[in-house]
Amino acid sequence: MQVEQYKIQEHNSSLQKEHQRKFDYVASGIANIKSIVEKLKAFQVAIPSWALGTGGTRFGRFSGAGEPGNLEEKIEDIGLLHKLNQSSGAISLHIPWDIPENASSIKALAAQHGLRFDAMNSNTFQDQKDQKLSYKFGSLQHVDKAVRKQAIEHNIEVIKHGVELGSDSLTVWLADGSSFPGQLNFRKAFNNTLESLQEIYAALPGDWKMFVEYKAFEPNFYSMTVGDWGQSLLYANKLGDKAYTLVDLGHHLPNANIEQIVSLLLNEGKLGGFHFNDSKYGDDDLTVGSINPYQLFLIFNELVEGMDAKGMNHATDLGWMIDASHNIKDPLEDLLQSVEAIQIAYAQALLVDTKALQAAQQNNDVAAAQEVLQQAYRTDVRPIVAEARLQSGGALQPLQLFRSLKVREHLIKERGVKTVATGL
Numbered sequence: 001m002q003v004e005q006y007k008i009q010e011h012n013s014s015l016q017k018e019h020q021r022k023f024d025y026v027a028s029g030i031a032n033i034k035s036i037v038e039k040l041k042a043f044q045v046a047i048p049s050w051a052l053g054t055g056g057t058r059f060g061r062f063s064g065a066g067e068p069g070n071l072e073e074k075i076e077d078i079g080l081l082h083k084l085n086q087s088s089g090a091i092s093l094h095i096p097w098d099i100p101e102n103a104s105s106i107k108a109l110a111a112q113h114g115l116r117f118d119a120m121n122s123n124t125f126q127d128q129k130d131q132k133l134s135y136k137f138g139s140l141q142h143v144d145k146a147v148r149k150q151a152i153e154h155n156i157e158v159i160k161h162g163v164e165l166g167s168d169s170l171t172v173w174l175a176d177g178s179s180f181p182g183q184l185n186f187r188k189a190f191n192n193t194l195e196s197l198q199e200i201y202a203a204l205p206g207d208w209k210m211f212v213e214y215k216a217f218e219p220n221f222y223s224m225t226v227g228d229w230g231q232s233l234l235y236a237n238k239l240g241d242k243a244y245t246l247v248d249l250g251h252h253l254p255n256a257n258i259e260q261i262v263s264l265l266l267n268e269g270k271l272g273g274f275h276f277n278d279s280k281y282g283d284d285d286l287t288v289g290s291i292n293p294y295q296l297f298l299i300f301n302e303l304v305e306g307m308d309a310k311g312m313n314h315a316t317d318l319g320w321m322i323d324a325s326h327n328i329k330d331p332l333e334d335l336l337q338s339v340e341a342i343q344i345a346y347a348q349a350l351l352v353d354t355k356a357l358q359a360a361q362q363n364n365d366v367a368a369a370q371e372v373l374q375q376a377y378r379t380d381v382r383p384i385v386a387e388a389r390l391q392s393g394g395a396l397q398p399l400q401l402f403r404s405l406k407v408r409e410h411l412i413k414e415r416g417v418k419t420v421a422t423g424l
């Protein structure tokens with residue numbers, strides 16, 4: 001399904017007056033409003049190819065309808081999102097769930113939709129059909145060198161696909177670890193993993209980055225071989241300049257201070273990218289900003305402060321990706337909400353009065369410091385985010401337009417009711 005530009009214009013015209021009133025009100029109090037809108041326009045979030053279908057849990061999966069049945073349809077779905085919000089101009093591919101059969105035509109299709117290829121994701125956390133050796137007891141950490149070799153070769157294969165598509169980064173997330181005490185020698189598992197990562201790192205093109213993603217628990221429940229940011233940073237430091245830590249918001253133990261982790265990784269020049277989602281208990285993979293929007297704001301506050309301190313470009317110097325699973329919502333509606341939540345947190349962080357905050361910190365004025373942060377967080381920045389979309393040719397209210405155009409109904413007509421997308 002294609003959304004014609006005139007439909008977006010009609011939608012925007014009908015909401016223009018009300019939008020202008022709200023935007024003028026909030027903009028009147030912000031001196032650098034123009035530069036904030038420009039930064040929001042430049043900020044793009046990559047959509048993962050595995051999140052366009054309905055996700056499942058350990059207990060069941062309740063399929064939606066009109067899900068994309070192949071990579072072409074997934075690109076079409078992300079193109080739809082990008083058309084509506086002008087903020088999701090990238091796709092993060094998962095191999096082998098989404099192997100491009102013809103790279104140049106896939107690349108051309110993505111370009112038609114204004115999309116580029118963000119980080120490539122390898123998969124050694126499950127066995128594929130016809131796979132020679134099993135990853136049941138790990139992949140890059142495995143006690144058997146032949147299993148490690150198979151997993152290394154898979155990652156190198158993923159890099160090759162990425163090169164063909166114009167991607168420039170590889171995300172390695174490992175399910176490796178152990179579920180019972182005594183199962184694993186921690187040192188050997190660490191050293192095997194390091195050695196394997198070194199071989200993959202050696203196959204990276206010169207301008208590529210490698211993201212080492214960590215996770216505290218699950219699927220292994222006693223130890224994870226890349227279990228936290230410290231372990232990931234150890235690997236990244238040992239690997240070299242092209243290796244970075246990737247922070248997935250759902251991959252921490254409860255109540256971890258993620259914003260502090262982000263700040264220190266940035267300080268070390270080792271923060272590579274983000275997987276956005278939200279959670280209440282564990283790796284819940286819920287809609288970004290749905291449970292803890294204040295934490296998301298605090299994270300963006302550290303990102304903006306830390307990136308500015310290093311003269312980094314907010315839009316391009318880190319990898320911004322969503323990693324979520326949509327069990328009960330329409331995946332496209334859920335993704336529109338997630339991108340919006342990210343833009344809101346980013347806009348709020350851009351509002352923080354840095355000078356006032358630094359002065360409060362210097363004077364140990366704790367109350368004033370809190371006031372500065374809350375002043376930004378409690379500002380309703382939604383009209384600013386909408387203005388950025390409007391100026392980029394997107395819709396003032398993407399979700400509302402998605403519904404009024406009956407996008408899902410059209411997709412069901414095109415694709416049928418019983419379609420199942422590959423993914424989580």
Ligand SMILES: [Mn+2]
Nearest residue numbers: 213248275323
């Ligand atoms: Mn992730």
